[in-house]
Amino acid sequence: MVLAKKWIYAKAFSGLPTAENFRLEEETVAAIKDNEFLAEAVFLSVDPYMRPYMLQYPVGSVMIGGQIAKVLESKHPKYPVGSFVCGNFGWRTHTVCNPDEGELKPYVLPDFGKEPLSLGLGVLGMPGNTAYFGFLEICKPVVGETVVVSGAAGAVGSLVGQIAKIKGCQVIGIAGTDEKCEWLKSIGFDHTINYKTADIGEELKKAAPKGVDCYFDNVGGKITEIVCGQMNVFGRISVCGTISNYNSEAAKVTDPQRDYVWKQLKQEGFLVYRWKARYMEGIEQNLKWIQEGKLKYHETVTEGFENMPDGFIGMLTGGNTGKAVIKV
Missing domain, CATH: 3.40.50.720 (NAD(P)-binding Rossmann-like Domain)
Known part of the structure; x- marks a missing residue:
């Protein structure tokens, strides 16, 4: 049995988000079925778009967002155990996913070489x-x-x-x-x-x-x-x-x-996502520029899943330089 933590959109945003807009909950994750995999979050993203986009979701929804996650169990041949995936799983620690459903499919991260996995949420994402x-x-x-x-x-x-x-x-x-x-x-x-x-x-x-x-x-x-x-x-x-x-x-x-x-x-x-058919083109070119020393990056990392709202609010108020990332 796997227990997942998740951040809930607890109160509709009005002005700058505060701690009152979020609620931390737990749930038991269901066993995976055929063509599904179970992934555990490693890095989660906080981005400006989340503020206006969440207004489209009812109060009580899981906060939206992308994450880099490690596949713990799998019944899907394209997502082997031990691989790292980038998916729009939201603000949650564990996710059961059927990648064949939905428009924005998670993808297994390409080899970043010596670069950190977190870049899959930033310059390489x-x-x-x-x-x-x-x-x-x-x-x-x-x-x-x-x-x-x-x-x-x-x-x-x-x-x-x-x-x-x-x-x-x-x-x-x-x-x-x-x-x-x-x-x-x-x-x-x-x-x-x-x-x-x-x-x-x-x-x-x-x-x-x-x-x-x-x-x-x-x-x-x-x-x-x-x-x-x-x-x-x-x-x-x-x-x-x-x-x-x-x-x-x-x-x-x-x-x-x-x-x-x-x-x-x-x-x-x-x-x-207008260019989703060419998505890997952008990742591969940006990685090449990094390796050539032409493209530099900076990350502002917040430690701990429990601190996601703080990282989100800090990003909205200009507290980050470069990409804001949450490390679980």
């Missing part, structure tokens, strides 16, 4: 593919262009900036502390702006006197309004997220639509 496909497929950067990344010190933004450098662009990162800005410079960003202390518009003019060609937007709100005002004609904007208003009751963003018309900008939002 969903955030890495979000940066890889979301930037390259939508912005289509050209050598010599200027790229701005908001939320630049996060799991996705930090990778977008480095991929832009690999593609020969000048990169400007916007982040929320001087420490994060210094880290971004250490991994190759040409310029950084601390949005909490600087005049973003003035600093952006200095860093990009000829304007901005590509903008990878993780935050929305006032920052995006300012960047759009300095986009070049035929600029491209990839909209990954709007974290600035995730904890608001209603978004209060000035409409920048005139810039889209007069400058003939192209803006496109996306979900990374």
Whole structure:
């Protein structure tokens, strides 16, 4: 008999999540059937998307999210005992899964070589593919262009900036502390702006006197309004997220639509699973860039499954640099 722990969405979010929104429960895991496997969580992910997405789920649901888990028992030939899988199992320690059911199938992690398994939730997982496909497929950067990344010190933004450098662009990162800005410079960003202390518009003019060609937007709100005002004609904007208003009751963003018309900008939002048929392409390319020393990563690790809400809330308030991960 296996006893699983799980975090329940106990109270609907209103503003920034608090401890009252979560409840820790236990349950006995059923014996596996044919074509199923039992997996035990090793690393769990906390990501910004969880805040708005959970509003679609009823109170009492298990919190959503991805994890790296070890297969303990298996009656499925493609998921052998001892293998490590990446799956959207939610905030739970043990999961019985039939991988042949559902649209987003778990997958056995490829060989990361000397790199840690936790990267399967970051640069070698969903955030890495979000940066890889979301930037390259939508912005289509050209050598010599200027790229701005908001939320630049996060799991996705930090990778977008480095991929832009690999593609020969000048990169400007916007982040929320001087420490994060210094880290971004250490991994190759040409310029950084601390949005909490600087005049973003003035600093952006200095860093990009000829304007901005590509903008990878993780935050929305006032920052995006300012960047759009300095986009070049035929600029491209990839909209990954709007974290600035995730904890608001209603978004209060000035409409920048005139810039889209007069400058003939192209803006496109996306979900990374648009490219699910090419998923391993992104993982393999990002791993190759890591091994070549072209792509660097950072993880902010919270120890203990019991501390998942703390790690989640800390990530939403900017407490992480790079990917936020929970280690069981």
